[in-house]
Amino acid sequence: MLVWSKPWRIATWAVAVPLFLIIYGLPIGVIVLASFSGQWNDILPSNMTLVHYSKAFRSDSFDALKASLLTGVIASGAALVCGTWAALALRNFKTMPKRVLDLLFFIPSAVPSVSVGLALLVAFSQPPFLLNGTTWIVLIAHFVLISAFTYGNVTAGLARIPVDCEQVAESLGARPFYRLRRVTLPLLLPYLVAAFSLSFALSMGELGATVMIYPPGWVTLPVRIFALSDRGAIFDAATMATILGVGTLIVLAILSKVSNRAAVR
Amino acid sequence: MAEAAIAAAPAPRLRVDSLWIAPPLLILAVLFFYPLGLIVRASFGEDAPSLATFEQVLMSSRFLDGLYHTIVIAVSATAGCLVLGFILSLIIAFVPFPGAKMAGRLIDTVIALPTFLVTLAFTFIYGSAGLLNETLMHVFSLDLPPIDFLYSQWGVILAEMTVYTPFIMRPLLATFSTIDQAQIEVASSLGARPLRIVRQIILPASLPALVAGGSLCLLLTVNEFGIVLFIGAKDVITLPLLIYSKAIQEFDYTTACVIAVVNVVLSLGLYSLYRLAIAHFGGRRAGLV
């Protein structure tokens, strides 16, 4: 408690709460509101309608939703395996080599997504890897962009799981793979779920690299939202944005429940 | 001391174990470092490597303009995030109001959502036919929308502030939760006023979080693409947007690669700054671990 006198406290709240609502509540509110509006020529929209939603679950928009979900799940899954593998393998290293390798795995998070997109476009439009125009290149871009975050999350998790448990397991005769399967990975489970959640959210919102490389048959939600808003269909864009946001949050909520259950057990 | 140092991890054993790092490293090399290397090579021109394209691009007014906008936007947005984030975190942590927990959860939500959603929302709020302008036109019977900052760099800065303030608040709130409440109570009982407590106790304690969060914010704002693309203001071109328009709209890959190299170098520099900040203050103290 920093402000003790009641009037001052109320004054602080009177400024803070509306500020908070304007900065974070209002944007979310208007997008959701817009997604239901038929017309918005006045202060508030008129003609509340569900027509944008019925459109969203048809044709192009629905394809975009599917593409985004698939991309998110596949890229996050791959990044999870790769990041966990890397984080586990890096435990065999000490000091300098460890620091260098750690940095290598983190660097993709520092490079701007548009540049990653451009680099993949340049690299995979020429032999030996001709992937331009395929779904693969989108998956690769998402994988590269989120891999550092999964790696970071799993590494942080590894640093927090009790070392004693692993050592006692070893002293009881558990060989490395047995220990990994029966002790390390179960202890790591909450962090793996958290890593997957973060990657999934990042992948769902990825725009910079995707917009550089997406093939016509694999339009993700953010690209679709941009296309809609670019040609002035902002209510449809708002609807897709609402679906994207709500969908992401639902998946995150489910995963966090899974993770909590794993942590409690 | 020594006994604590031992408890790091199972003792490394066979050197063969270190080969396990090869598969993920190989994947990273093929999917990330190889493409990155190719844009560096491409930026030196198609045939004989030369710095000619480099010079040409770096001297062009479009590039310099983009660089200028990138830096101005990133620095202003980061400064804004630091101030706003500090104030909001202070209130949430030390003047808890009903619903402060909800606010904290809202912040986590914002971090998980794509950045361009805010821009979309801003169109509805601050756009020429948006909530604010319509309201003002009604109230003051105006014919033209009075507020027109969204399609300028101020719109971008405001949008980035909204999106990236949570990245400052998260480490700050973590730091604040480690400040001993008794310390503040003792200071209050000794007659220190809130501002003095903030200046002498809270601010010094939160410096690591501010530096680390600030440098992360700077990195993210330099690399921000979605917000700038969605606002689509003609005269607000940042480096990522320039790369996009060169490559996708003008098919000028060499120029795009040169700019990308500059952008990557800039980002890696900022990233080093971020890592140094964490290393210097220690991840735990910066509230990031």
Next chain:
Amino acid sequence: MSQVTVMERTPHIAKPFVASAAPAASDGSRIGFENVSVTYGALTVLHSFTLTVNPGEIVALIGPSGSGKTTALRAVAGFVRPSGGRILIGDRDVTHLAPYDRKIGMVVQNYALFPHMRVEENVAFGLRAHGAAEDVIKKRVPECLAMVGMSTYAKRYPRELSGGQQQRVAIARALAPKPQVLLLDEPLSALDAQIRRSMLDELAKLHRDLPNLTVLYVTHDQSEALTLANHIGIMRDGKLKAFGGSQSLFRHPPNRFAAEFLGRANLLPVTDVQPLDEQMAKVRFGDVTLSARNHHGLARGSDCLVCVRPHDFRFSRASEPNSISGTVLSVQWQGDVHNITFDAGGETVRMTSAPMANPPRIGEIIAVHFDAAEVTLVPEDASHG
């Protein structure tokens, strides 16, 4: 005792560890350190450490934190790699063996139970890791849980148990694969005082039931060491400063550090050792002559310390031999004892006595004496300080 007969009647249970090891020789469970050194960069935490724990013995390593005692234990477990020397378990040189090949049981301070497994799965872990058959596991797990009195908790998760219960499970888990060597790393220090005392009794009982089990016990608590151990090693700065049978180490500490660390002895500086016979010697303390055991055979004329435990002092009625006098500095009543400190020739001396109706007052001059057979001359430790 009943436990041993159970195991002898069902020899196949011992399979996990017997499978690959040589048949258990009588000294198959000896732990040997031979000049073991451990370094971290420039820091040496164990200096050429040599120690043997004989089969069926409990040896306690005690010492202040940072003395290297935990490092020594972890070197046996295989989590610390020595930079020099050898570690033997029985006749096997295990210095370069992975922890999972060493066939040891280990119990650590914070129990380290696997939080995601039920109690019975925790106990079964070692057996499963060794590929024991399901029917062996089904038999052995209840046996081990019964051994530590935790049979009714088999289906619980560790977080549903108290600290003492968790430590029992940890012990059962360590013993389930029938290791010949048990390493206990501060096993009781996370428990509160009352539970610690009862756990100490149970550990002693457990060892009576498993007399062939060799135990290396690391603790900073001297009373745990004195209660449990046959031999005690006192460590400091990565070196073994003293080693001996628990009783003799307590009664005849070989140096100042051992005397102070084990039982907080009074060490009075004395001069001019005059051996009387094989056992006893006369020394001078200020202007009084005292006699004490010359257990370490100190040379005639040398200076040394006389080690007197606080409870060895008695109030003197008349001028008795081995009597010193001093001014009372403090008197403290602790229920069952009186703690008194007094100043004798510039030395602050502590004594305890049975509660008195009229204890001496501060500033009063008292005379006390001790039995010469109970106190020992200790060489002044040159390396001290």
